[in-house]
Amino acid sequence: MFAGLTVDGTTVNSLDEDSTIKLIFDADTEFRCSACGADLAETPGGFDDDNGDNECPAYQSDEPDADGTGPHTPERVALSWCNSAGIRTDETDDAITLSLSTGDPCGAFTITIRRVPDDADSPLAGRLLLHLPYPDQPMPHDQLHPLHPGTFVIGRPAPATRAHLTAA
Numbered sequence: 001m002f003a004g005l006t007v008d009g010t011t012v013n014s015l016d017e018d019s020t021i022k023l024i025f026d027a028d029t030e031f032r033c034s035a036c037g038a039d040l041a042e043t044p045g046g047f048d049d050d051n052g053d054n055e056c057p058a059y060q061s062d063e064p065d066a067d068g069t070g071p072h073t074p075e076r077v078a079l080s081w082c083n084s085a086g087i088r089t090d091e092t093d094d095a096i097t098l099s100l101s102t103g104d105p106c107g108a109f110t111i112t113i114r115r116v117p118d119d120a121d122s123p124l125a126g127r128l129l130l131h132l133p134y135p136d137q138p139m140p141h142d143q144l145h146p147l148h149p150g151t152f153v154i155g156r157p158a159p160a161t162r163a164h165l166t167a168a
């Protein structure tokens, strides 16, 4: 095997044996205040900043005679759902696996393409097989609920109506 590793189109390395490439995300902060920029933690009563305060210093009131105080405005931090994304090559198995970890950081959803060996006693000898995560898989990374062909809702089943971004 020989493969070039590129980052944003620039070759940074070449690989000549089995490799595991991984992007590791800082998934500690899931929410941030869109008004003041503070990292927020979800609490039973709302969203608190690092000081345990749910009052936002940058709160803008729509009411002219309001006292000017109000809560943080939580928004989800982009890509905070991802622990890691990776590519693993395995020459022995003639396989490449892509992985995306959204739940337990020790595991991941995986997508693998593997070639059945030419000397396999099978009509599939020499053919490529695609392995995907599927609902009710044993030892799943997370539960998958079919939405459309090829699309799944991860975790809890999809609710009937849109969920608003409020504290649990």
Ligand SMILES: [Zn+2]
Pocket (backbone or CB within 6 Å): 033, 034, 035, 036, 037, 038, 055, 056, 057, 058, 059, 071, 072, 073
């Ligand atoms: Zn704020």
